[in-house]
Amino acid sequence: MQTITSDVVVVGLGGFGSAALWRLAERGVDVVGIDRFDIGHNLGSSHGVTRLFRVACMEHPGLAAVARTSLELWTELGERYGETYVEQTGCLSVGRPDSRPVRGTIAAAAAAGIEVAHLTHAELVERYPQYAGHDDETVGVLDPEGGLCFPERNVTAQVRAAAEAGAQVYPGTRVTSVELVDGGVRVVTPTAVFEAGQAVVAAGAWNRKLLPGLPLRPRRTPLYWFAPKADATASFDLSRFPSFIYELADGRSVWGHGSDDGFHIKIGLGDHGTDDTDPDELDRYIHPRTDVERLADAVATAFPQVDPVPVKAIPCMITNSPDEQFLVGRPEGDPRLVVAGGDSGHGFKHAAGVGELLARIAVGERPYGDIGFLDPTRFTAQATRDFVG
Ligand SMILES: Cc1cc2nc3c(=O)[nH]c(=O)nc-3n(C[C@H](O)[C@H](O)[C@H](O)COP(=O)(O)OP(=O)(O)OC[C@H]3O[C@@H](n4cnc5c(N)ncnc54)[C@H](O)[C@@H]3O)c2cc1C
Structure with missing residues (x-):
């Protein structure tokens, strides 16, 4: 050999x-x-295709330095190859003031000296009407350095x-x-x-x-895309509906971003379930009932203008520590x-x-x-x- x-x-x-x-x-x-x-x-x-990019990371204040290093290195590489590796549309954390995305993002931003924009409920729904209509305690925090990576x-x-x-x-x-x-x-x-x-x-x-x-424990976690209902296409364009993490008033959370092709909106559930997987035996089929039902219900609650039946889904894995x-x-x-x-x-x-x-x-x-x-x-x-x- x-x-x-x-x-x-x-x-x-x-x-x-x-x-x-x-x-x-x-x-x-x-x-x-x-x-x-x-x-x-x-x-x-x-x-x-995409992942959310954030610098004010609710998961740990120490991650801001890591995300910023990614940003610097990918920006430099993008200049070298003429491609975009981080698209800075901003990333919005949405929820009640004591929700994890809002509280965590504010704490991480304060610890790392990141200037985030605090949006009252009125400011949030004026700027992003997709969040109007179901909980007037919902506020937003915009990380302007956030967006998408690929x-x-x-x-x-x-x-x-x-x-x-x-x-x-x-x-x-x-x-x-x-x-x-x-x-x-x-x-x-x-x-x-x-x-x-x-x-x-x-x-x-x-x-x-x-x-x-x-x-480490790997977990099967599919990715899903949805389509806006007929008259809502424009408001779910990426330019108007940037990447987000949204904790609903009932505690469920969704994340995702708007469409850059006039059609596919990515939305996932924050709760990744409890079933571990063997990566060599990963179930690569999507099961309409067991996989989709909980997410579809959360999508219907969070964004009534989005059709809650996904138009596309693919398997993926996360690995928890x-x-x-x-x-x-x-x-x-x-x-x-x-x-x-x-x-x-x-x-x-x-x-x-x-x-x-x-x-x-x-x-x-x-x-x-x-x-x-x-x-x-x-x-x-x-x-x-x-x-x-
Ligand atoms: C549904 C979902 C949503 C997510 N959303 C986000 C998000 O919005 N933002 C974000 O930052 N992150 C997100 N993540 C997490 C992110 O995708 C992962 O953190 C990242 O992809 C992990 O990279 P990795 O290098 O650890 O694993 P991988 O990219 O899987 O790399 C491991 C590599 O090792 C190789 N390998 C394995 N075994 C062997 C072997 N025996 N010999 C040789 N090669 C081997 C594999 O082929 C693979 O290429 C998400 C993940 C999922 C599943």
Whole structure:
């Protein structure tokens, strides 16, 4: 069997891994990237055309620095390739003043010094009439730096930039094991063994298949698109209906964004259910009753001008960690391994920023910002056992 050597091998070239490959190659590191599928494929977590982009992130104030790093890096890459990797339409957090999106976004913005616009109910419905008509306590917070990013396009560009900077890329190559050996790693595939000083493992929903100790639980989470009812097409155009997270008065939450083709509005449910999945056995069918019913009901309540029967749906996966934050760093401090995973359904916007962190960790540079909240060793052994069962 062929043996290929390098300083670093990156396993998994989705959102996080392709960014790590790019950031390492840009530093002149001798790096190899491997993915079991084609670059920009639709079988993991980074597909479905768009993802919400936010800088004032309700999930953790420390994420603002990561999102801003993504923004800087993707803007620079966009200038290089003449493509758009972040479209800044603004991102609206909507709900009652004590709802998680409103409270969390305001807190994150205050902690990170981000200027968000506070909209009273009257201001909200005047500017965005789609939110009129059912709860006059609903207010809005607009993160002007927010908008959309583009999973397949951004991943493909990151791999292109990595390859142009000297990375060797092996798509269609499944890693069967990552072995820790004296002085480095052996990454085994059916056709070659990759030997390196260290591995960056960013296998998304498959991370635990390669590193079984990680506290991660993949979950099947399809993506859905809806169409506006006949006379409402214009008001659901992306220019008038930017990306949003909306907690309804009854506690359900939806997220999504308007259409940029006059037809497809993306809407998803904030609650991802409770069923874990094996990524190798993922049910890739959409089931009208069990999959769609709860979301359709929430859509009908939130936006009566949208037809609640989806026009399109595709399977996808999120991978939760116990505290719904990512794992970025060295598991057990091992100098041969860096891991990125646990996207918990909010990771893509941070992909380039996480890739930069992974590269810094791998080469021994200081991470930017305080990233203790992403440290993969932050969970106790008991918490890990309780979480993964
Ligand atoms: C429905 C839904 C909505 C979402 N909405 C948002 C949003 O609005 N905003 C946001 O920021 N994020 C959002 N996310 C989350 C975001 O999509 C993920 O955080 C991100 O895509 C995770 O990237 P990843 O690199 O961890 O995984 P992936 O992109 O899946 O990458 C993992 C890669 O590893 C490869 N791989 C796995 N096993 C092996 C192996 N054995 N050998 C070789 N290669 C391997 C896979 O083929 C894959 O390419 C959403 C996710 C879902 C599912």
